[in-house]
Amino acid sequence: MRGLLQAHLRRLERGLSDAREEFSALRARLDRRENPMPALPATPVHLALPAPELAAALDAVRFAAGTDPELPMLGGVLLDIEDDALRVVATDRYRMAIARTRTTTHDGPHTQVIAPLPLTDAIRALLDGEETAQLAVEGDLLTLGTGDRRTTGRCLDHDFPDCRRLLDLPTGRRARIDTAVFRTALETGPVHASEPPQQDGAPRDLSVLRVTADGTVTVCGDGDDTSDAVAFDRDYLLHALTAAARPTLTLEFGTPATPLAVRRPDDEDTFSILMPVRLSE
Template sequence: MRRADRRSGLTLDLVEGAECLLVDGGGRLLGIGEMARASGLSISALRFYDGAGVLAPASVDPGTGYRRYAERQLPAARLLAGLRRIGMPLAEITRVLELRGSDPSAVSRLLDAHLRRLEEGLADARREAARLRVLCTAAEPSAEPSTEPEGRLTVPGRELAAAVDAVRFAAGADPGLPMLGGVHFEIDRDVLRLVATDRYRMAVSEVAGDPDHRCEGGAASGHSRVTVPVSFVDAARALLTGGWPATLTLGSAAVGLRVRDRRVTGTPMQHDFPDYHRLLRTATGGPDRRRVTVDVAGLRERLTAAETRTVVRADDGARCAVSVLAVDATNRLTVSPADAPAAPTDPVVRVGVNREFLLDALDAVGPGQLVLELDGPIRPLAVRRLDDDRAFSILMPVRV
């Protein structure tokens, strides 16, 4: 007996009393369980795709509702299973199945577009993971007094002033992340290190101690660290105008800076600063990073003149103006708005940055030349002084 199935468009030869049904042309019909095993799709997935009109069975028993599939539907089912594994949306899966035999280039474009979405999603996930690391490594205020020993170091006043200027702009202002609302001071033997971050950027600077003044107090290793509020940092910076040596004292209960007969004191913040060493290892390094030397004034002029695109940050809804920095194979740097298409000759590196943050970083570097380190659209951008690698800042990229 021959019957045309309206849903599948196939003509069936039904053999009464037989376990196996034959489709017109001699092909065998597969039960839904057999089809599931052969295609890699589960039975529930086959039922779903039938209901969605993506892969209809060749035959449905009117009494039991049992589905049977033609053997020649197997390639489409296996393709569907693969598209499902890479997370392609249902509408695009349907288009791929419709076009697979007639327009391979259109199928290729659909796959490329889906891969770009996956890459952008991974970039978003990396940025969110970086933010979560900050939250996870920053503890709640401790109920117990800190046992961090006191440290003292004398440094050249002008160098300390430059170090403060190099990091102050990156301190956070989000009341929900109070551990980022200050500057981290760390005495490591005879080196003072300053770090500030608001999770979208980080700035680091170092000052070598006066060789005539060794670190006093502190642990045997000469190590002491505290995070101080920006109010103390700003008051201390006001003392660093005459170039006199400055003596910094870091303790768990109080911090102080003395310049000649003038002194400013403050209270450390009772929040643990995030593990910036780990963040630095994540954000910098790599043999494939491009290093471009540029003139600060020239880059500032190009950033100011170029149009930008306004982007709304997904995590906090803040709006920012985004510029794109692109570097070609000859190490030539160009600046364009975020929605500008890539040049005919694809750049080696192309990364979107918050223009305001980059201008702040240029202010911190000062006049002259700097080195930009770029490593693709999802890795942070590093801004370094050309003649002094002890001070640098890191900017998180913005998806473009």
């Protein structure tokens, strides 16, 4: 009888999780309808910013961009151009990365455009010096120039998901980590199998994390107490550590159903978030 009750409880929990995912997807669609991206500007937009800072911002988010052909709006990096700053965002639905850098000059209205990944990579390739980068949006054309070099391409004609509600996540449990030590713990520690994302999909390797009372993050193995632990895709965690590019980082945990935030201790405007993953039984 106890086994039947436990099996029933697991089915209920799975149903609740599936319902939560459907609700999140519906809310995301409504967000896009209620907060559509501004139309491509009728007036040209020009801005200047330090090339090393733009390079660092792109490096901090590029890893999270989507590659699913059925979701073309995620196959690029969002450039959100404000008066004195440029925010760049990338997401593949399972993770999101956000960075912000200052501009030195700006002429034109507030603009949001999506640079497709090939254009994003071409822009990054030009940002190898210390000079000022000149960025221009003219209709659906995005141009980046540094010195006498220039690259131009068309922006994606899609609406990018509204990420503003994720810029101010509720404060969770924070734990400071030594990045190299934590990376080694992930690479050599135990992994668990995820449930296949699709009927014919392959399970992913998951790392199950737990924050102890003294603020230490541990990678749980078989037989460990996982009552308050949360599972994440191990490769995605490793990508986030690399992109964060700091010897120490802050991991911010919410509930088992909310994202993990990977934050730099010296830059509150640059961070990534990673959705938890359900363990297979």
